[in-house]
Structure formats: C-alpha cells, structure tokens
Amino acid sequence: xxxxxxHNLSKSFGTVEALESTNLRLDKGSPIAxxxxxxxxxxxxxxxxxxxxxxxxxxxxxxxxxxxxxxxQGRIGSLPQDAQLDRELSIVQQLSFLAxxxxxxxxxxxxxxxxxxxLVDLAESADKKPQQLSHGMNxxxxxxxxxxxxxxxVLLDEPxxxxxxxxxxxxxxxxxxxxxxxxxxxxxxxxxxxxxxCQRVLYIEHGVLQEHQSHQNNTGDSAVIEIELxxxxxxxxxxxxxxxxSFQHAGSRNARHLSIRYNAKEKGFDRQLxxxxxxxxxxxxxxxxxxxxxxxxxxxxxx
Amino acid sequence: xxxxxxxxxxxxxxxxxxxxDLKRNFSSFKWLLFGGSFLIAWGLVLRYVILAxxxxxxxxxxxxxxxxxxxxxxxxxxxxxxxxxxxxxxxxLELCLPLLVMLLSADLLIQDRQARRLRFWQARSHRxxxxxxxxxxxxxxxxxxLAIAIFSTLALSLSRQSGGFEASLGGAIVMWLLLFFLGLPxxxxxxxxxxxxxxxxxxxxxxxxxxxxxxxxxxxxxNSIAPFALFNSLLPGSHSQLLEQCSASECxxxxxxxxxxxxxxxxxxxxxxxxxxx
Numbered sequence: 001x002x003x004x005x006x007h008n009l010s011k012s013f014g015t016v017e018a019l020e021s022t023n024l025r026l027d028k029g030s031p032i033a034x035x036x037x038x039x040x041x042x043x044x045x046x047x048x049x050x051x052x053x054x055x056x057x058x059x060x061x062x063x064x065x066x067x068x069x070x071x072x073q074g075r076i077g078s079l080p081q082d083a084q085l086d087r088e089l090s091i092v093q094q095l096s097f098l099a100x101x102x103x104x105x106x107x108x109x110x111x112x113x114x115x116x117x118x119l120v121d122l123a124e125s126a127d128k129k130p131q132q133l134s135h136g137m138n139x140x141x142x143x144x145x146x147x148x149x150x151x152x153x154v155l156l157d158e159p160x161x162x163x164x165x166x167x168x169x170x171x172x173x174x175x176x177x178x179x180x181x182x183x184x185x186x187x188x189x190x191x192x193x194x195x196x197x198c199q200r201v202l203y204i205e206h207g208v209l210q211e212h213q214s215h216q217n218n219t220g221d222s223a224v225i226e227i228e229l230x231x232x233x234x235x236x237x238x239x240x241x242x243x244x245x246s247f248q249h250a251g252s253r254n255a256r257h258l259s260i261r262y263n264a265k266e267k268g269f270d271r272q273l274x275x276x277x278x279x280x281x282x283x284x285x286x287x288x289x290x291x292x293x294x295x296x297x298x299x300x301x302x303x
Numbered sequence: 304x305x306x307x308x309x310x311x312x313x314x315x316x317x318x319x320x321x322x323x324d325l326k327r328n329f330s331s332f333k334w335l336l337f338g339g340s341f342l343i344a345w346g347l348v349l350r351y352v353i354l355a356x357x358x359x360x361x362x363x364x365x366x367x368x369x370x371x372x373x374x375x376x377x378x379x380x381x382x383x384x385x386x387x388x389x390x391x392x393x394x395x396l397e398l399c400l401p402l403l404v405m406l407l408s409a410d411l412l413i414q415d416r417q418a419r420r421l422r423f424w425q426a427r428s429h430r431x432x433x434x435x436x437x438x439x440x441x442x443x444x445x446x447x448x449l450a451i452a453i454f455s456t457l458a459l460s461l462s463r464q465s466g467g468f469e470a471s472l473g474g475a476i477v478m479w480l481l482l483f484f485l486g487l488p489x490x491x492x493x494x495x496x497x498x499x500x501x502x503x504x505x506x507x508x509x510x511x512x513x514x515x516x517x518x519x520x521x522x523x524x525x526n527s528i529a530p531f532a533l534f535n536s537l538l539p540g541s542h543s544q545l546l547e548q549c550s551a552s553e554c555x556x557x558x559x560x561x562x563x564x565x566x567x568x569x570x571x572x573x574x575x576x577x578x579x580x581x
Contacts, residue, residue, distance in 0.1 A: 052422055053580040070429065074310045078426050083419035088331045097323050101316060101427035103308030145423060149308060 001064045003028045003153060003183055004049070009058035011044050018044040020207045021058065026200070028152070031179050033194035034187040035212075035293075036204035043081065045202075045209060046157050046187050050078045063152060074102035077146035081157040081187075084138075085130040091117065091141050092126035095148065102149040116144040119174055136163045143171055147178065154178075156186045160193060172197060195293040222248060223264035225273065228286040229256045237282055244272055256285075316428040320436025325443060345452055348395065349459055357387040357465070385474040386466035392456040396449070396482050401540055403448070404486040405510055408441045408493035409503035417501065421581045430581070431573050438490050438569065445486045446479075453479050477555060484558035488539030491568035498575050514539065539564050 004026040011019040019041045026032060036042045047053045048060060051067045065071045086094055095113035096106075104112050117123045120140040122133075130138055139162060146154050159175075160168035175184055175197055185202075188194050194201070201212035229237065232255035241247045241258075246266040251259040262269045270289070277284060311319060328334040384390040412434065415421050424433050457475040460466055466474075492510050500506035518538055524531035535541055539561075 047580075050422065051425065054578060070310070070313075073429070074308065074427055076426055078422065080419050080422040083422060086327060086420065088327045093326075097319070098423060098427060100319055101311065101424065103310045108308075 001028070002026065002061070003063065004185075005061040007058050009048065009060055010056050011041075011048060011053065012056045017207050019048070019204075019209065022209045024202075024209065024211065026211075028183045030199040031175060031184040031186060031197050032200040032202060033198035033293075034185060034202045034204065035191060035194060038189075040204045041207040041209070042187050042204055043157065044207075045204060046081075046155065046185075049185070050076075050080070050155055052080070074149055075151050076153045076155065077148065077151035078155040079142055079146045079157055079159055081161070083142060085141060087129060087131055090127050090129055091122070091133075095141070095145055098145055099148050104149070112148055116147045117141070119147060120144045121170060136167050139163050140167060140171070143174075147174075150178075150182065152182060154182050154184045156184060156188075158188055159186060160188070160190065168193070191293050201293065221264055222261050223269075224290055225260045225262070225270070226286075226288045226290075227258050227260065227273075227284050229258070230283040230285050232256055233282050234258050236280070237277075240276055240280055241273070244269070244276070246272075310427065313429055313432050316432040317436040317439060320424070320428070320433050321439035321443065324437055324440035328440070328444070341448060342451070345455065349455060352395065353388050353391045353456060354459065356391050357463075360387050384478070385470040386460040388456050388460035388463070388465055389453075389471065389474050389478065392453060393478055393482075396452060396478075397485070400482060400486055401489055404441075404445055404489035405493055405507055407444055407448075408438075408490045409497075409507045411437050411441065411490075411494050411497040411506075413497050413500060413503055413506055416581055419581075425581065431577060434494055434573060434576050435569075438494055441490045441493075442483075442487060445490070446483055449479050449482050449486070453482070481554060481558060484561045486561075488561050488564035488568060491565045491572060492539050495568055495572040495575070498572065498579055536560060537564060537567060539568065 002025055004024065006022050006024040009019065009022045009024075010017065022045075034042055034046065044053070048055055049062065049067070060067045063072055063075055085091065089097075092110065092113045095116065096104075096109040099109035099112040100106065114123055114126060117126050120143055122137060122140055122144065125133060125137065130141070133141070139159075143156070143159055146156065156175075160171050163171065172193065175186070178184075179197075184197075186194060186198060203210055203212040227237070234252050234255050234257060237258055238250045238252070241250060241260060244262075246263040246269045247260070248263060249261045251261075253259075260273070276282075310316070384393060412421065415424075421430075421433065453475050457471055460471055461468060465471075489510075492514070493506060496506045496510040496513060500509050518535075518540075521531065521534045521538060525535050541560075541564075
C-alpha cells in the first residue's frame with residue numbers, strides 16, 4: 001500500500017499559485033524530509049496533506065484512502081506548526097481526550113496519554129496545565145500528541161523549532177526509534193537535522209515540489225570528500241592535492257573548508273589524502289565522505 | 304494497521320466533543336465568572352422584578368409601572384401561564400433569549416481555530432463532528448440556564464402559593480421546552496457567523512448585522528412577491544406571532560418552526576465548515 005499519492009494536486013490563494021500541479025507517490029518506510037526556502041509552499045503542501053486546507057485541484061490519498069475518509073482517522077498523527085494547547089485543562093486531560101477520539105476507552109486513554117508523555121520525558125508534568133510549562137516542554141507535549149495510538153503516518157511541521165538542543169536531540173531520538181514502525185514526514189528549515197533523520201527528501205521551491213534524488217556519494221565517475229580544517233590552510237591543501245592522480249577539483253566555502261572531487265574509479269584516494277595531511281602537518285576537524293544535503297540542494301559549485 | 308482501536312462513530316465523536324467543551328467550560332475561570340454573575344443577576348431579577356411586579360399586579364394599584372406590566376400581561380394572559388410569576392418570567396426570558404444565546408455561543412470555535420487546536424481534533428474525528436459537538440455543548444448550557452431561571456421562578460411561585468403545583472410544574476416544563484427550542488436557531492446562527500469571524504465580538508456583530516440585513520431583504524421580497532413571505536418565517540426569531548396566537552397548553556407544536564430554522568442554518572453552516580480552511 002502506498003503511503004502518499006498526489007494526482008494533479010495544486011493550491012492557489014487568489015492569483016498566487018502556492019503549489020503547482022504535483023504528481024507524487026511515496027511508499028512507507030524511512031523518514032521523509034520536506035525542505036524548501038521560506039514561502040516556497042512547504043506549509044501549504046503540509047496543510048494539504050493534513051486536510052487543513054482544501055486543494056484547488058487534484059486529489060490526495062494517504063494510506064490508500066482519500067484524505068477526508070473516516071478510514072484514516074486515527075491512523076495519521078500530525079504536529080501543526082504554532083498550535084497551542086488549551087489553557088483550561090491539564091495536559092493529561094487533553095491528551096486523553098485525543099486518545100478517546102481515536103477509540104480508546106476512558107481508562108486506556110489516560111494510560112496512552114501517560115505513555116506518550118513518558119516518551120518525551122514529561123510523565124511527571126502530566127497534571128500540569130500548558131501555561132505551567134516552558135515553550136520547549138509544550139512543544140514536546142505537542143509532539144507527544146502526534147504519537148498517540150502509534151499512527152502509521154506522522155506528519156511533523158518544524159518539530160524542533162524553539163526547542164533547546166538537548167530536547168531537540170530527544171525528539172530526534174524518538175523519531176529514530178519509532179521510524180521502524182511508523183513513517184514520518186518532517187518539514188523543517190534545519191537541513192542538518194533532517195539529514196540525520198531522513199533518507200528521502202522532497203524539495204519544494206516556488207510552489208514546485210519534486211522528489212530529490214540523492215547523489216550523496218557518487219555522481220557518475222566522481223566522488224566527493226568534504227574536509228573542515230583546523231586552520232586556514234585550504235589553499236595550501238588544494239595545491240598539494242593537485243599532485244594526486246585521481247584528484248579532479250576542489251571547491252571552497254571558506255579558507256578552512258574544501259569540497260574535494262576525485263575519480264571514484266581509482267581506489268585509495270582516501271588513504272592518499274590522509275597520508276598527505278599527516279605528511280604536510282595540516283590538521284583537520286572533520287572529514288566527511290559525500291556531499292551534505294545542504295550542498296546537494298543549494299551549492300552550485302558542487303553540482 | 305497499527306491502530307487497534309476503532310474510532311468512534313460520528314455521533315459518538317460529537318458527544319465526546321460536547322463533553323470536552325463542557326468540561327473545559329466548567330474548568331475555566333471566565334465561565335465560572337459568567338455562571339456566578341448569572342446566578343446573582345437572576346436572583347436580583349427574581350427579587351426585584353418578578354416578585355415586585357407580581358406584588359404590584361396583585362395589589363391592583365393603578366400606578367404607572369403596574370399599568371405598564373398589566374399592559375404587557377394582556378399579551379401574556381393570552382398565553383395562559385398558571386401564575387403571574389411564570390408569566391413575567393416568560394416575558395423576560397423571551398425578551399433576553401436571543402442576546403443570551405448569542406453571547407453564550409459567540410466563541411463557538413473561533414479561538415480553537417485561531418490557536419490551531421481544531422487541527423488536532425480533525426486528525427482524529429470528522430471536522431463536522433467538532434462543530435456539531437460544540438453546538439450540543441452550547442445547547443446543554445442553554446438548557447441548564449433556562450432550567451435554573453424557570454424552576455427558581457416556579458419555586459418562588461409555589462412558595463407564595465400563586466398557583467396549583469401540577470399546573471405550575473406543567474407550565475414550567477412547557478416554558479422550558481419552548482424557550483430551549485426557541486434558542487437553538489441562535490446557536491446555529493453563531494456556528495455560521497463563526498466561520499467568517501476572527502474573534503467572538505466580530506462573530507456577534509456579524510450575526511446581528513446579518514440577521515438585520517437578511518430580515519430586511521426577506522421583508523422587502525415578501526412585500527414585492529407574496530410567496531416570499533414564507534422566507535420570513537425561516538429566519539431565527541420569527542416565532543413571536545405564532546406564539547401569540549396560542550395558549551400555553553397548545554403551543555408545543557410551535558417548536559416545529561425553530562427546529563426548522565435551526566436545521567437549515569446548521570446544514571448551511573456545516574456545509575461551509577466542511578469547505579473552510581483551518
């Protein structure tokens with residue numbers, strides 16, 4: 001069964017076409033990133049998937065069913081951006097209510113609410129009201145509600161926005177742990193975070209959505225190694241690399257960074273590079289094989 | 304499918320939403336303040352309006368205020384309430400009902416939509432079950448308020464032995480039913496106006512202005528083309544003439560009109576809510 005199918009899906013706001021006609025099919029599996037610059041149409045696409053807004057044309061199927069079908073209710077969890085909890089009721093009351101809407105009995109709903117709060121390390125705050133929690137804790141509660149009933153598909157819009165690094169890591173860990181049984185679609189500006197979590201990428205710009213084909217390691221005969229140096233020695237390293245037979249090209253973002261492209265058919269470039277670094281006394285901070293997602297998407301020099 | 308729990312039916316989901324809204328209201332300081340204020344205000348009305356007016360009428364003094372009340376009661380007597388207390392209570396509640404219900408229902412879903420909570424609920428239940436649940440919750444609050452007002456008046460009436468127990472109780476129940484059903488179209492109206500408004504105040508204003516404009520339009524149409532007179536009766540609030548023509552014991556069939564009014568306004572509201580971006 002497919003996870004997501006869009007046929008000629010588009011959305012316009014007045015004369016502005018926020019999402020151009022899109023055809024897409026995705027299967028269940030590893031987490032999917034939804035990436036794009038501000039105003040590209042990310043939130044519009046996310047809102048269409050969640051049925052928050054009506055499409056101008058086309059249709060969407062989630063888990064093989066139309067998005068307004070009763071058959072998918074409770075099988076999809078979502079974290080809307082900037083959503084707020086009720087100030088009048090405690091967190092456990094609100095989450096229990098959501099569980100009851102998914103078919104849990106009264107006592108099972110409370111258990112389920114406590115379970116998901118436990119996942120985000122907030123079981124002890126269950127009886128507190130949202131205004132008694134910090135922004136980051138509220139965000140974790142909102143994330144927890146998306147996991148009620150272990151939905152098959154979880155849609156997250158900026159799940160770690162406004163969350164401190166420690167709690168952002170907690171959320172990432174949960175996504176990693178849960179992704180063997182649930183499929184996540186995550187919309188975020190934080191590409192480094194998405195790169196850690198997602199193996200599949202949807203890229204949207206100017207309302208055009210496309211599935212990004214990863215060329216993380218190889219593009220034809222070429223391969224890429226990214227190196228971050230401890231000192232501003234990128235130019236010095238580039239000159240020395242040019243003597244290596246399999247070296248092709250090196251791009252640089254700054255004086256401490258090099259993106260080295262080499263002939264992938266010839267083995268041993270990695271070893272030669274390490275030897276060169278050791279012999280020339282150039283110290284490195286980070287060595288990474290393959291292009292970062294950010295460079296794949298945005299850097300012309302590496303394309 | 305990993306979710307082993309069958310989601311509740313549409314009706315059950317509506318009831319869950321209604322009970323959640325009631326629970327939330329009773330946990331809210333704003334609503335507790337409203338409830339407390341209503342109790343105090345109604346206590347004052349009982350003492351200084353209903354009881355005082357009844358005494359004036361019973362004393363037969365032909366003072367200005369007594370004449371005014373009697374003048375009004377000439378209408379009410381046609382309605383045949385078992386005691387003066389209940390007759391005055393009917394008059395006051397019928398007068399205040401539209402404003403009361405519209406105030407109660409002004410924030411039907413607006414703040415939840417603004418805070419994007421509606422999005423949590425719609426992922427788990429049909430959007431229309433949320434709207435319907437809210438209307439049910441407001442109807443329950445309306446029923447409660449009317450019960451407090453009418454049965455406290457009944458207690459006053461019985462304590463003063465103004466009317467027979469059975470007749471007064473029967474009259475009170477009929478009054479509750481009538482006023483309850485007369486209030487429903489205004490809840491449906493607020494569910495409609497809340498689609499277009501971004502705050503409860505705006506929703507209230509929109510409902511008032513809409514009602515006036517559409518009422519004027521329908522009247523103009525009815526004056527121009529006779530069959531359009533039927534449309535007038537479809538507007539919430541156009542029940543008074545019907546009620547004035549019957550006595551308390553015969554007026555229950557009159558609830559058909561507010562039910563009809565509530566139905567078409569609610570259907571229109573649900574149709575629009577289904578197509579609304581949240």
